[in-house]
Amino acid sequence: MRTVNIILKKRRGEALSYREIEHLITGFTRGDIPDYQMAAWAMAVYFRGMSGEETADLTELMQKSGDEIDLSSVDGIKVDKHSTGGVGDKTTLVLAPLVAAAGVPVAKMSGRGLGHTGGTLDKLESFSRFSVDMTREAFIDQVNRIGVAIVGQTENLTPADKQLYALRDVTATVDSIPLIASSVMSKKLAAGADVIVLDVKVGSGAFMKTEAEAFRLARTMVEIGNRLNRKTIAVVSDMNQPLGQAVGNALEVREAIDTLKGDGPEDVTELCLELASHMLVAAGKGDSRKQARQHVQRLMKSGKALEKLKELVRAQGGDDREVDEPDRLPQAPLKIDVRADQDGVVDSVDAEQIGMAAMSLGAGRETKGDVIDLAVGIVLHKKIGDAVHKGEPVATIHANDASKAKRAVDMVSKAVQLTDPSQQVTIPSLIYGVVD
Known part of the structure; x- marks a missing residue:
């Protein structure tokens, strides 16, 4: 040949x-x-x-090119969730303990942040001494003991995908739907879950900029999963503005803790309830999404979801006191408000620019070897459609360096656009649809 x-x-x-x-x-x-x-x-x-069959074949071959995690010794239907990447996306920090508290095992391999999108492992390392490294045996044992574990991907997971992605990155072939879908799904399939729930982001802060592209990617990934005998569901959600208010590692952990208490931002809470309901129904823990949603809401209200997060932190060597006392988490010494220069209504919040501003503070990486600052980031006080008065803070910069803070203030000022109060502002839908 x-x-x-x-x-x-x-x-x-x-x-x-x-x-x-x-x-x-x-x-x-x-x-x-x-x-x-x-x-x-x-x-x-x-x-x-590529045809659907070709894309599934490519995915399977990349999946089998290295380590595959056998989760058969974990009781129950194992469910994994993956986001295609966004700004302020802390859903895994909420979903993993929430779904585990509902009795669905979560054995999750996550990645680190690169560019303007954050990584789950970096956020978890905001907890003192939290370890994302463990043997496969310890990983499975922890899931059997407490129902949840989140670790880094093994070096030999889908090596074919790693090599192909590195080549695509330097040959302008990254944004090909079949190649994106096979890259994502090969890792998810190799990680061993029975059910995969995908959060496909669309908008200025996402890789997919249009609804049509996002739904095409969602359908391609769902088709791959179904062809390879894994139940796969995709939720297409908005990333035209950051998810929630916090952007930055420790800041997002605090917001995730608030959400598990039932006090989180409306959009974070809504998206987590949507994703959790799909995960529970797919795992056989609810007859309908409405019933599953009510169940996880009760877990938030009762404190059981938050307790499961404490178990997770404790099991992986972290200081679980920081869940109850989030002021113990890393904090930046400089807090500078970005103020509106006029009365108006927020017309747009450029998610990518907010992510870039957070990265410029040190919250993200330009290259894989960069060291990140867990304390820094941005807290938004206004979202699209909110009224703003002149001089009112629209965001607060959390920084460790005054010159970096000044640059971030300028970037955020440009990213948050106001319009006249008399103008009608269209608030983007949070969830565009579901592919299953």
Whole structure:
């Protein structure tokens, strides 16, 4: 089988067989197929696309290219949740303990933040001494004991995807729906969950900028999951403005704690209830989403969801006192308000620019090796549609460096746009739809 013939076949828009895709993935992973040939194939896919069967085959081959986690020794239906990335997205910090408190095991492998989107592992490390590293045996044992564990991905999880993504990143082939979907789903499938619930973000702060793109990605990932015998559900949600008010690691942890108490921002609470209800029903813990939603609301009200977060923190070496006393979490010494220069109504909040402002403070990474500042970030006081008076704070910058704080103030001022109070402002829907 000649690699050049496979590239030519895809360039013509023809579907590749399982054996042809296997030849590419195994050969590339072993180093037998050079970067330039794989880059040519990726560009052919970018322009010609892939069929549902091809995309599922690619996903399965990347899934099987390295470690696969066997969760069969964990009782019950295991449910995983994945977000395609956004600004202020702290839903995993809420959902993992909330769903576990409902009796659904959550064995989750998460990633770190890169660019303007945050990472769950970084946020969890805001808790003193919290460890995201453990052996596979300890990981499974913890899920069996307390119902939840969140750890970093193993180095050998989907190595084919890692190599292919690195190549796509430097050949302008990242934004291909089949390649994005197979990358996400190969990792989720290798992590071993029975059910996968996806939160597909759309808007200025998301990778998918339009509804059409987001739904296409959602449908592609759901089709992959179904073809590979995993129940998969996708919720398409808004990222035209940051989720919640807090953007930054320890700040988002505080907001997640508030949400588990039932006191979180309306949008964070609503999205978490939506995702949790899908997770519970898929795991057989509710006859309807309405019933499941009521159940998790009771867990918030009773304090059981918050107690499960404390169990998780304690089990992974963290200081669980910080859940009850969030002032113990990292705090920045400088707090500078961004004030409105006129009366008006918030017309837009550029989520990507807010994320970039938080990154400039040190809350995110430009490269994987960057060290982040857990204390810094931004707290928004106004969302789209809110009235603002001149001189009123629209956001507060939390910083450790005055020059960085000044730059962030300028960025946030430009990101939050006001319009005349007489103008009608369209508030974006939080949830655009569900693909299942």
